Amino acid sequence: MATPFHNPSCHHCKDRFSSIFCKAEQCNLDQIADAKVCSVYRKGQVIFHEGAYPFGVYCVNDGKIKLSHSGDDGREQIIRLVKAGDIMGYKALLSNERYTATATALEDSSICFIPKDLFLNILQKDASLSFEMMRILSSELRKAELKITHLAQKPVRERLAETLLFIKETYGLEEDGHTLSVRLSREEIANLVGTATESAIRLLSEFKKDGMIELEGKKIRLLDMPEIVRTANLQE
Amino acid sequence: MATPFHNPSCHHCKDRFSSIFCKAEQCNLDQIADAKVCSVYRKGQVIFHEGAYPFGVYCVNDGKIKLSHSGDDGREQIIRLVKAGDIMGYKALLSNERYTATATALEDSSICFIPKDLFLNILQKDASLSFEMMRILSSELRKAELKITHLAQKPVRERLAETLLFIKETYGLEEDGHTLSVRLSREEIANLVGTATESAIRLLSEFKKDGMIELEGKKIRLLDMPEIVRTANLQE
DNA sequence: GCCCGTTCCTGACAAATATCATATTCCCCA
DNA sequence: TGGGGAATATGATATTTGTCAGGAACGGGC
Numbered sequence: 001m002a003t004p005f006h007n008p009s010c011h012h013c014k015d016r017f018s019s020i021f022c023k024a025e026q027c028n029l030d031q032i033a034d035a036k037v038c039s040v041y042r043k044g045q046v047i048f049h050e051g052a053y054p055f056g057v058y059c060v061n062d063g064k065i066k067l068s069h070s071g072d073d074g075r076e077q078i079i080r081l082v083k084a085g086d087i088m089g090y091k092a093l094l095s096n097e098r099y100t101a102t103a104t105a106l107e108d109s110s111i112c113f114i115p116k117d118l119f120l121n122i123l124q125k126d127a128s129l130s131f132e133m134m135r136i137l138s139s140e141l142r143k144a145e146l147k148i149t150h151l152a153q154k155p156v157r158e159r160l161a162e163t164l165l166f167i168k169e170t171y172g173l174e175e176d177g178h179t180l181s182v183r184l185s186r187e188e189i190a191n192l193v194g195t196a197t198e199s200a201i202r203l204l205s206e207f208k209k210d211g212m213i214e215l216e217g218k219k220i221r222l223l224d225m226p227e228i229v230r231t232a233n234l235q236e
Numbered sequence: 237m238a239t240p241f242h243n244p245s246c247h248h249c250k251d252r253f254s255s256i257f258c259k260a261e262q263c264n265l266d267q268i269a270d271a272k273v274c275s276v277y278r279k280g281q282v283i284f285h286e287g288a289y290p291f292g293v294y295c296v297n298d299g300k301i302k303l304s305h306s307g308d309d310g311r312e313q314i315i316r317l318v319k320a321g322d323i324m325g326y327k328a329l330l331s332n333e334r335y336t337a338t339a340t341a342l343e344d345s346s347i348c349f350i351p352k353d354l355f356l357n358i359l360q361k362d363a364s365l366s367f368e369m370m371r372i373l374s375s376e377l378r379k380a381e382l383k384i385t386h387l388a389q390k391p392v393r394e395r396l397a398e399t400l401l402f403i404k405e406t407y408g409l410e411e412d413g414h415t416l417s418v419r420l421s422r423e424e425i426a427n428l429v430g431t432a433t434e435s436a437i438r439l440l441s442e443f444k445k446d447g448m449i450e451l452e453g454k455k456i457r458l459l460d461m462p463e464i465v466r467t468a469n470l471q472e
Numbered sequence: 473g474c475c476c477g478t479t480c481c482t483g484a485c486a487a488a489t490a491t492c493a494t495a496t497t498c499c500c501c502a
Numbered sequence: 503t504g505g506g507g508a509a510t511a512t513g514a515t516a517t518t519t520g521t522c523a524g525g526a527a528c529g530g531g532c
Contacts, residue, residue, distance in 0.1 A: 069381065069382070069384075069385045071385050071386075071388075071389040071390075072389070072390070072469060072470075072471045073389065075389055077384060077385040077388050077389060079381045079384065079385075090374075091374045091377055091378060092374075094367075094370045094371055094373075094374040095371055095374040095375050095378060096371075097378075100378055100381065100382070101381070123367070123370075124363045124367065125363070127360045127361070127363070127366070130363070130366050130367070130370065131330075131359070131360065131366070133370055134330045134359075134366065134369055134370055134373060135330055135331055135332075137330075137370060137373035137374060137377060138326075138327045138328075138330040138331040138373060139331050140377055141327055141373060141376055141377050141380060142327060142331060142333070142336050144377060144380035144381055144384060145305065145315045145336065145337070145380055146305070146336070147384055148305075148313060148315065148380060148383055148384055148387060148430070149305045149307050149313040149315075150307075151384060151387040151388055151430065152307075152313050152387055152430030152431075153307040153308070153309065153311055153313060153430075154307075154308070155518075155519090156518080156519070185479070185480090186479075186480065186481090187479080187480095194384070194387065194388030194389075195388075195519075195520085196519070196520050196521075197479095197480090198480095198481085198482085198519095198520075198521080198522095199518095199519060199520070201480065201481060201482085202481085202482080205481075205482085217480095217527095217528075217529095233308060234308075235308045391488070391489090392488080392489070421509070421510090422509075422510065422511090423509080431489075431490085432489070432490050432491075433509095433510090434489095434490075434491080434492095434510095434511085434512085435488095435489060435490070437509095437510065437511060437512085438511085438512075441511075441512085453498075453499095453510095454509095
């Protein structure tokens with residue numbers, strides 16, 4: 001499946017200042033650098049499966065990953081978009097349960113794996129790391145609760161606009177300053193918004209007709225940011 | 237507003253074995269017991285407001301509290317139901333932001349307040365407490381993500397049944413073994429489900445007609461649990 | 473380059489849900 | 503113990519959103 005390769009050093013990782021591990025003490029970082037295994041996953045490959053038992057946490061060295069629930073009727077709900085420097089799989093590890101989401105690479109990605117015991121061990125010893133962990137969890141929880149409110153109260157149109165902004169915040173734009181730098185299928189966008197694929201397609205067409213965005217295959221260019229923000233109707 | 241009264245001792249708190257603080261080291265528990273202030277809030281009183289800055293965490297000694305977002309159009313979305321032994325307000329404290337939810341007493345409640353500095357301080361020193369904190373956060377996050385999926389994918393009918401089960405899990409039943417031991421308005425139930433009040437009322441009537449529940453004012457009796465579970469259509 | 477399966481798109485329709493209107497009941501308290 | 507405001511209930515209707523169907527465009531592999 002995944003292809004292991006020569007481990008990139010944590011000390012030179014381009015995300016060492018933004019990832020959670022920037023808070024870890026040096027000696028602990030050394031231990032992690034020694035023990036971790038880095039692998040390359042191709043676009044579409046699954047990193048871990050909903051229902052499986054976790055054996056460690058994953059830290060994204062490079063790439064983009066989606067975390068998704070598979071709903072009762074098989075429809076997927078995308079829960080989180082993961083980028084370089086982010087960790088994933090920590091929730092299952094901390095609550096000592098099975099994965100509740102499946103992680104799938106949105107593009108070719110290199111991902112480091114840190115064994116469970118080591119991670120938990122360091123978490124016990126390193127107060128500032130564990131504090132950072134709590135900060136991340138709190139912030140994810142805050143975002144999730146906001147999403148619940150919006151899902152319950154906002155129409156699809158607003159949620160789609162909000163989702164476009166969210167994708168931009170997460171993965172940023174290409175050099176042209178307009179194009180979202182990730183390629184998602186219409187279905188994936190719908191599963192992020194929480195609506196039917198056809199609805200997402202229809203509304204994207206409307207956004208395009210209104211001049212807010214430009215579509216070219218899976219490329220989405222945000223042309224009229226103020227209007228997108230207005231459409232998202234965010235007050236908070 | 238709230239009425240302070242003679243502090244109940246943490247060491248005799250009826251929830252000392254189930255609350256997060258059961259994991260705290262004894263010396264830290266002593267410190268908390270010394271510093272905390274316990275107050276009584278009447279039904280309907282607000283413990284803290286969305287948008288305010290947190291000065292500590294609250295630990296519920298006795299009572300029932302709802303945590304809710306106020307959506308853009310003013311409609312409330314209930315995010316969590318809090319019971320004795322639970323803590324609240326930790327998210328804002330840990331991520332160092334303002335409260336994103338308002339806490340309102342659902343019935344007369346006695347609630348202890350633990351000052352920010354002390355709590356954060358102890359969290360730094362007490363690895364098992366902070367691990368427990370992470371466990372709680374992870375579990376809340378898991379629940380929130382499941383709720384997102386259900387909001388996006390399940391019809392109101394199923395979500396209402398699920399909500400009834402959730403209320404039962406949280407607050408339990410009265411001695412008769414059937415009546416939910418919390419009184420919520422129809423509007424509050426709707427705001428928990430994430431639907432219009434009228435829809436919630438209508439569906440509750442249907443559930444009653446189908447013999448699943450019995451309604452008597454704000455009392456809700458769960459008569460046919462298997463059928464409620466079936467209606468909730470939970471697979472996970 | 474061409475084929476075939478997949479994704480994308482659009483229209484028509486159906487279903488779910490919200491909204492509005494209006495009784496009716498409850499319950500607080502003067 | 504009534505009276506009044508709020509909560510509950512229910513019907514009618516509008517709106518939103520999902521579902522189904524069919525065609526167009528795309529893209530990867532040979």
